[in-house]
Amino acid sequence: MATTTDTVRLRPMTKEFRDNAAATLAAARDEYAADARKGRGGRATVQRYADRMDGLVGTVVDAARDRTATPFVVCALGGYGRRTLCLHSDIDLLIVFDGAIAQPEERFVNALLQPLWDLKLELGQHVRELAEFDASDTSNPELLLCLLDLRFLAGDASLFERVVARIAERPGPSVVLEPLLTLIEQRHQQFNNTHYQLEPDIKQAPGGLRDIAAVRHLRALAPHAFDGTIEADSDERLAEAEEFLLRIRSTLHLLGGRDVNHLTHELQEKVADALGTAGTHSHQRVESLMSEYFRRARTVTRAMASAARAVRPADPPPATRRVGRQFEINGDGVRFTNAERAANQPSLWVDAFRVALDHGCRVSERALSLIEQNLQRCTPDDFVSTEGERQQLRKLLVPRRGLYDRLSEMHDSGLLNGIFPEFAKVHCRVVRDFYHKYTVDEHTLLAIRGLESLLDPPNPGRRRFTSILQEVRAPELLTLALLFHDVGKWREADHAQESVRLAQSMLDRLELPDDERATVEFLIREHLQMSQVAFRRDSEDPQVAARFAELVGTEEHLKLLCLMTLADVGAVSPDTLTPWKEDLLWRVYVDTYNRLTLGYADQLLDKDPAGLAVLIAGRPGDITEPELVTFLAGLPRRYLSTFGLSAVYRHVRLARDIHPDEVHTFLEKHDDVWELTLVTLDKPFLFANISGVLSYFGMDIHRGQAMTTPNGLVLDVFEFTDDEGFLERNAAATTEISRMLEQAVAGAVDVTALLAGRMRGVLHRVRHHHRRPPVVHFDNEHSRKYTVLEIVADDAPGLLHRISRVISSQGCDVHLVLISTEGKRAIDVLHITRHGAKLPEADQAAVAEELQQALEAGE
Amino acid sequence: MKLIKSIVRPNKVDDIREALEKLNVAGMTVTDVRGHGRQKGHTAVYRGKEYSVSLIPKVEIDVVVPNDLAEAVVTAIVESARTGEIGDGRVFVFPAEQGYNIRTGERDI
Numbered sequence: 001m002a003t004t005t006d007t008v009r010l011r012p013m014t015k016e017f018r019d020n021a022a023a024t025l026a027a028a029r030d031e032y033a034a035d036a037r038k039g040r041g042g043r044a045t046v047q048r049y050a051d052r053m054d055g056l057v058g059t060v061v062d063a064a065r066d067r068t069a070t071p072f073v074v075c076a077l078g079g080y081g082r083r084t085l086c087l088h089s090d091i092d093l094l095i096v097f098d099g100a101i102a103q104p105e106e107r108f109v110n111a112l113l114q115p116l117w118d119l120k121l122e123l124g125q126h127v128r129e130l131a132e133f134d135a136s137d138t139s140n141p142e143l144l145l146c147l148l149d150l151r152f153l154a155g156d157a158s159l160f161e162r163v164v165a166r167i168a169e170r171p172g173p174s175v176v177l178e179p180l181l182t183l184i185e186q187r188h189q190q191f192n193n194t195h196y197q198l199e200p201d202i203k204q205a206p207g208g209l210r211d212i213a214a215v216r217h218l219r220a221l222a223p224h225a226f227d228g229t230i231e232a233d234s235d236e237r238l239a240e241a242e243e244f245l246l247r248i249r250s251t252l253h254l255l256g257g258r259d260v261n262h263l264t265h266e267l268q269e270k271v272a273d274a275l276g277t278a279g280t281h282s283h284q285r286v287e288s289l290m291s292e293y294f295r296r297a298r299t300v301t302r303a304m305a306s307a308a309r310a311v312r313p314a315d316p317p318p319a320t321r322r323v324g325r326q327f328e329i330n331g332d333g334v335r336f337t338n339a340e341r342a343a344n345q346p347s348l349w350v351d352a353f354r355v356a357l358d359h360g361c362r363v364s365e366r367a368l369s370l371i372e373q374n375l376q377r378c379t380p381d382d383f384v385s386t387e388g389e390r391q392q393l394r395k396l397l398v399p400r401r402g403l404y405d406r407l408s409e410m411h412d413s414g415l416l417n418g419i420f421p422e423f424a425k426v427h428c429r430v431v432r433d434f435y436h437k438y439t440v441d442e443h444t445l446l447a448i449r450g451l452e453s454l455l456d457p458p459n460p461g462r463r464r465f466t467s468i469l470q471e472v473r474a475p476e477l478l479t480l481a482l483l484f485h486d487v488g489k490w491r492e493a494d495h496a497q498e499s500v501r502l503a504q505s506m507l508d509r510l511e512l513p514d515d516e517r518a519t520v521e522f523l524i525r526e527h528l529q530m531s532q533v534a535f536r537r538d539s540e541d542p543q544v545a546a547r548f549a550e551l552v553g554t555e556e557h558l559k560l561l562c563l564m565t566l567a568d569v570g571a572v573s574p575d576t577l578t579p580w581k582e583d584l585l586w587r588v589y590v591d592t593y594n595r596l597t598l599g600y601a602d603q604l605l606d607k608d609p610a611g612l613a614v615l616i617a618g619r620p621g622d623i624t625e626p627e628l629v630t631f632l633a634g635l636p637r638r639y640l641s642t643f644g645l646s647a648v649y650r651h652v653r654l655a656r657d658i659h660p661d662e663v664h665t666f667l668e669k670h671d672d673v674w675e676l677t678l679v680t681l682d683k684p685f686l687f688a689n690i691s692g693v694l695s696y697f698g699m700d701i702h703r704g705q706a707m708t709t710p711n712g713l714v715l716d717v718f719e720f721t722d723d724e725g726f727l728e729r730n731a732a733a734t735t736e737i738s739r740m741l742e743q744a745v746a747g748a749v750d751v752t753a754l755l756a757g758r759m760r761g762v763l764h765r766v767r768h769h770h771r772r773p774p775v776v777h778f779d780n781e782h783s784r785k786y787t788v789l790e791i792v793a794d795d796a797p798g799l800l801h802r803i804s805r806v807i808s809s810q811g812c813d814v815h816l817v818l819i820s821t822e823g824k825r826a827i828d829v830l831h832i833t834r835h836g837a838k839l840p841e842a843d844q845a846a847v848a849e850e851l852q853q854a855l856e857a858g859e
Numbered sequence: 860m861k862l863i864k865s866i867v868r869p870n871k872v873d874d875i876r877e878a879l880e881k882l883n884v885a886g887m888t889v890t891d892v893r894g895h896g897r898q899k900g901h902t903a904v905y906r907g908k909e910y911s912v913s914l915i916p917k918v919e920i921d922v923v924v925p926n927d928l929a930e931a932v933v934t935a936i937v938e939s940a941r942t943g944e945i946g947d948g949r950v951f952v953f954p955a956e957q958g959y960n961i962r963t964g965e966r967d968i
Contacts, residue, residue, distance in 0.1 A: 777907025
């Protein structure tokens with residue numbers, strides 16, 4: 001039953017009260033806006049605004065308090081609780097009653113909230129009975145986190161103490177820690193885990209205001225985890241970053257008239273002007289603003305990562321272990337065993353990251369600090385002054401799990417720019433277009449992450465490209481090319497050419513062999529071409545396809561360029577690399593691959609010296625022009641794009657004075673791989689016998705090509721590993737292999753019989769492995785002159801010998817062989833004829849059957 | 860007004876856009892799509908293994924134009940998207956009842 005008193009209590013707020021509240025809020029906002037307009041809406045401004053809001057809420061509470069007789073308390077939560085209230089931030093309130101919530105309490109809540117709603121404030125309210133504060137309830141992690149910032153506003157102070165006491169009764173900080181860490185991870189994932197956003201969200205993005213609050217929460221929740229690890233100036237730098245970010249946010253709120261946190265390109269100009277950022281022109285001011293933003297965000301990100309590691313240590317904590325003489329690894333990551341020595345030995349810094357990659361951990365903060373402190377004393381040459389150091393750097397760049405994280409650490413510490421000062425030219429470089437979401441340097445590192453992610457492909461569509469990565473000879477060249485592909489973007493025009501120019505000094509320092517240097521230059525220069533063909537041209541147009549195949553020249557270049565394109569496109573933004581684009585790219589890859597491998601032998605070099613000017617001009621004194629031109633005549637045109645100058649001249653010398661049944665060989669070692677080049681004259685079963693000899697000595701053939709000119713000159717190049725150490729262990733091994741090759745070519749030894757005994761022993765060891773059925777495929781379309789036979793089979797000792805022996809025994813001539821491997825799969829492409837013509841289908845079937853039997857027998 | 864929806868080869872987008880600009884058709888929506896028409900995809904061979912390409916990448920272009928411009932727009936799209944080969948795509952014309960400018964709230968005529 002309503003009483004007279006009730007009627008009085010239920011009266012609406014008076015107009016005068018509402019007008020006063022509106023005036024109070026308007027005054028507070030004007031005060032705020034004046035600061036924000038001058039770019040000074042930092043910590044002091046938001047705190048003062050929070051104080052003003054406290055006063056307003058307090059006034060409304062006073063006006064509403066007679067609605068209920070139950071003791072209550074009104075508290076601020078979240079950012080408002082931290083007194084970090086921006087102009088249009090939400091006002092998060094917690095209202096707690098010391099008793100049941102009935103009609104009077106609901107009236108109180110309405111009387112409190114309605115005037116605030118009428119003021120167009122965005123409210124986030126939680127209404128609870130004290131009894132509801134169940135210590136074990138973890139169902140609402142967001143609320144649990146908000147409660148960390150609980151602050152008394154109005155009402156019963158003793159009730160507030162009891163609320164605080166209830167919250168403190170929780171079993172431990174882990175109840176909040178895990179949800180907090182999970183929320184942080186989820187939030188960071190939305191931004192691709194990088195703070196280098198071209199149009200960042202000042203609040204939510206990694207390195208933003210929410211991260212600063214999270215760092216402080218983590219430190220407060222688990223203070224013991226930070227004992228002695230927080231650097232003295234860390235809090236200060238965090239506070240400086242917060243001041244800067246708050247000033248930006250305040251300006252954004254003022255300009256947007258609402259809770260805007262997205263620093264878009266358009267708003268960057270206005271914010272830069274408001275903050276008085278240095279620069280004559282608008283774009284200079286924007287660059288200056290964003291440069292400072294990325295520096296501050298990086299400070300926050302590092303503090304965030306460090307805090308997350310501190311509260312979530314490895315379980316159980318790893319014991320400190322030594323890695324060689326220079327390093328040790330503990331829970332914090334890789335450390336130098338002797339800091340004094342490490343300070344003066346820059347190559348050790350690079351090695352620390354390689355060790356971290358090898359052991360799946362990070363480089364410790366202590367080691368990073370040492371590097372940062374000593375970096376200024378170093379020149380780029382100091383990192384690669386010996387061959388060993390150059391090799392060490394190459395090994396570091398091989399795509400593998402953790403490479404992006406380690407390179408990011410190197411970048412953040414300045415080491416990456418120290419080793420590659422050319423990369424510093426795009427440090428935090430902002431290029432505004434419709435597509436890119438990240439700064440140029442971060443786009444580059446994300447592209448490398450894309451390469452790394454191929455090792456764990458997220459879907460079957462991507463797995464196709466993983467197989468390509470597994471085939472490339474030196475994947476670290478891809479990382480190197482990616483690092484440099486956009487450095488030319490420091491200026492506006494034709495960045496690919498500028499990137500190649502900037503790469504020259506790096507290539508000089510690394511002393512890459514000529515062919516690898518050419519590969520890196522090719523990848524940087526042409527890094528946009530494959531996406532042009534795939535996405536913008538008619539890749540089915542024979543002319544477009546032919547031009548592109550000519551541009552890439554070799555399968556190796558095609559594979560590298562395809563992977564580079566995939567990684568580059570994928571690093572533009574999270575949504576750029578769609579299945580649609582993957583399909584287009586894959587189609588161009590397959591078409592070009594087929595064109596390169598299946599049509600390889602169609603175009604031959606003729607005796608016309610035109611087009612050979614570079615070769616002729618550079619030839620050594622012992623090679624005459626006629627000798628050079630005669631040697632090249634009849635080789636596939638692609639020979640020139642496959643081999644560098646020094647290799648060509650070597651081949652000319654090997655072909656000198658060659659006679660039937662003779663073989664001239666040249667064997668050399670590159671790292672762990674041996675390369676055998678041989679020249680001889682064609683005869684039946686030649687290829688089967690040569691490959692059989694290599695297998696007889698236990699050589700595992702990974703790549704190679706064999707080509708025959710119409711005049712019968714045979715040039716074979718094999719790359720293999722000597723897994724059994726025959727060449728290493730025997731001083732006379734090279735001679736022995738040469739002698740056996742001579743006998744095999746002369747027909748003085750039965751290679752098949754020689755191999756048989758050895759094969760039985762080896763096959764016995766591998767018999768139990770699961771083997772996939774081989775693929776045997778004939779193609780009479782791609783090549784004008786040859787039937788192209790492709791065989792994909794699990795690699796096995798003597799496989800190439802068995803395949804080529806079957807082909808020869810079927811009366812076929814082998815004109816060209818391309819050998820490659822993808823992990824444990826052998827991929828052999830043979831261009832064959834019988835009686836000088838392509839094989840009709842019936843003959844193909846007969847050869848296929850024989851091949852299947854031989855391959856199965858080998859299993 | 861007519862809504863003209865075209866499914867075309869990805870590399871033809873720039874040609875079509877230029878052709879439409881000559882007709883003063885400035886606005887268009889371009890979407891990456893995959894599908895197949897009568898050719899129902901094709902098979903490709905990689906490393907001796909056949910695989911079918913059943914859904915082929917195409918681009919969908921949507922434009923809304925006044926009735927009297929519709930025929931010229933269709934002609935421009937067809938001519939600039941044609942190669943004469945299977946897989947050139949399709950053009951569909953739909954009646955569009957009304958259109959509004961979201962920013963101003965004005966109704967298109």
